[in-house]
Amino acid sequence: MKKERVIIENETGIHARPATEISKIAMKYPCDVFLLVNEKKINAKSPLMIMAAGIKTKTEVEILCDGEDEDKAIEELKNFIKNIS
Amino acid sequence: MLKGVGISDGIGLGKVVLLKNEEIKPEKVRIEDVELEKKILYNAIHLVEKETEELVNQLSGTEKEIIQAYLMILQDPTLVQSSIEIIKQEKCNAAYATEKGFNSIIQMFEEMDDPYMAARSRDIADMKKKVIAKILNKKEINLAQLPKDSILVTKELTTSDTAKLNLKNIAGIVTEIGGINSHMAIMARTYEIPAIVGIKQVMQLMSDNDFVAINGTTGEIFVNPSKEEYMKLERLKENLKLEKGQLEKYKSQLSVTKDGHHVEVLANIGNVKDIELVINNTAEGVRFI
Numbered sequence: 001m002k003k004e005r006v007i008i009e010n011e012t013g014i015h016a017r018p019a020t021e022i023s024k025i026a027m028k029y030p031c032d033v034f035l036l037v038n039e040k041k042i043n044a045k046s047p048l049m050i051m052a053a054g055i056k057t058k059t060e061v062e063i064l065c066d067g068e069d070e071d072k073a074i075e076e077l078k079n080f081i082k083n084i085s
Numbered sequence: 086m087l088k089g090v091g092i093s094d095g096i097g098l099g100k101v102v103l104l105k106n107e108e109i110k111p112e113k114v115r116i117e118d119v120e121l122e123k124k125i126l127y128n129a130i131h132l133v134e135k136e137t138e139e140l141v142n143q144l145s146g147t148e149k150e151i152i153q154a155y156l157m158i159l160q161d162p163t164l165v166q167s168s169i170e171i172i173k174q175e176k177c178n179a180a181y182a183t184e185k186g187f188n189s190i191i192q193m194f195e196e197m198d199d200p201y202m203a204a205r206s207r208d209i210a211d212m213k214k215k216v217i218a219k220i221l222n223k224k225e226i227n228l229a230q231l232p233k234d235s236i237l238v239t240k241e242l243t244t245s246d247t248a249k250l251n252l253k254n255i256a257g258i259v260t261e262i263g264g265i266n267s268h269m270a271i272m273a274r275t276y277e278i279p280a281i282v283g284i285k286q287v288m289q290l291m292s293d294n295d296f297v298a299i300n301g302t303t304g305e306i307f308v309n310p311s312k313e314e315y316m317k318l319e320r321l322k323e324n325l326k327l328e329k330g331q332l333e334k335y336k337s338q339l340s341v342t343k344d345g346h347h348v349e350v351l352a353n354i355g356n357v358k359d360i361e362l363v364i365n366n367t368a369e370g371v372r373f374i
Contacts, residue, residue, distance in 0.1 A: 016205060020157045048161040054197050
């Protein structure tokens with residue numbers, strides 16, 4: 001299992017568009033992908049659940065990838081989430 | 086005169102088109118065949134997905150992205166799963182399970198303290214309505230072919246309905262439900278279509294082909310106005326046009342305060358195609374949210 005912490009820098013947090021982008025990336029990989037936010041564990045393959053988490057700017061998010069291609073998945077997600085603008 | 090809340094400026098003059106979208110409240114029916122109801126639900130969702138995909142193909146720019154995001158939410162397994170669980174646990178019909186399952190997610194969004202996210206709950210309510218309509222085999226009106234200068238009057242103009250509209254034919258929008266952050270409001274402002282929300286029982290207050298004059302700035306609506314009222318609004322419409330024309334001359338000037346402080350004026354764009362609007366309106370740059 002791989003873990004990475006990132007801080008959301010985007011002013012408006014994770015809104016509809018970035019939420020769907022994150023789940024699009026997560027769905028490309030066979031491994032399980034979760035986001036840990038405010039002690040909640042969210043399935044990152046569900047745009048609905050990411051949106052419902054209401055992730056605001058400056059929030060710390062931990063990305064968890066577990067399974068096949070976990071290295072690639074975490075790398076791509078980390079880069080995407082860091083650079084949401 | 087009726088008074089609501091103006092959410093998109095301007096004067097609209099035209100004829101009423103009532104868009105009747107009655108809310109269907111499915112009854113709970115006990116069933117034996119859980120697999121059959123699951124199949125009915127998946128089938129209905131699949132049909133709505135297919136229609137939405139067709140819509141995506143016809144759209145471009147920001148609208149296309151919005152409907153694509155809408156499609157992804159519709160395809161989110163979490164959404165269907167909530168209804169599937171209800172079919173299994175309560176041994177009930179697919180229509181009722183959709184109502185209850187989608188409602189639990191709608192509620193989750195409504196309770197969020199972020200007004201933008203709270204507004205997304207209406208998108209999910211829109212999907213729920215479409216899925217239930219498919220399960221119960223109900224037909225919908227063709228929104229792409231409304232007559233010119235239509236004032237669209239409806240309880241709520243949903244995201245997917247807004248995307249289907251031929252906006253060139255819409256002179257104004259009046260609804261009972263809707264907020265400043267709804268997709269309808271955003272599109273109305275982008276396309277400079279006057280819009281008013283918050284008119285209670287709006288469907289009972291107007292009839293098809295009533296002539297109406299609306300003021301999207303003040304929220305005023307005149308149904309079958311007198312000649313004086315009509316003339317007044319028509320003049321106002323002309324004046325707004327003139328005013329806008331006069332503002333054009335500032336477009337090319339730098340935005341500097343009296344004490345010489347330069348304030349950057351940027352545009353929020355949806356995609357590369359919007360660059361044309363940015364250049365025409367001489368914004369100094371763009372931001373992408």
